[in-house]
Amino acid sequence: MKVLVLNGPNLNRLGKRQPEVYGAVTLGDVEAQLDAHATSLGVDVECRQSNHEGDLIEWAHEAADGGWPVIINPGGFTHTSVALRDALAEVADGAGFVEVHISNVHAREPFRHHSYLSPIALGVIAGLGTHGYELALDFLARRNNGNG
Secondary structure: OEEEEEEOOOHHHOOOOOHHHHOOOOHHHHHHHHHHHHHHHOOEEEEEEOOOHHHHHHHHHHHHHHOOOEEEEOHHHHHOOHHHHHHHHHHHOOOOEEEEEOOOHHHOOHHHHOOOOHHHOOEEEEOOOOHHHHHHHHHHHHHHOOOO
16 A cells, blocks of 8 residues: 655745744654654555645645545645645545644634645544654555555
């Protein structure tokens, strides 16, 4: 099983940007932890990050074509991108995706309370820090094995 992990804008700044909100862990740290966890589950993960909406859309298309489930932290595109939602709708109709947020977006500014993606996601994990990525991977691995 292959899982595509997508990280949106500003997530390349983890460990530097607002550590009081996002912590001191870098995106590289998150990817290394996720890769190790995936190995223990017998799952292949591929992690990608972009600050560009079009890249995320193209990668969602690639996942849909490959039949791969997706873990996505869309960053600010959560609240703004109908185009990303449209691309992920095809993933949702296939292998599905889990939306992950490091911070509890519902405890932050009101504009962060709305997600264009949540209604079509298999699930949403918010506010559990970077551990949310591993929880999403656990869910997708169990679901793939008929236990989810």
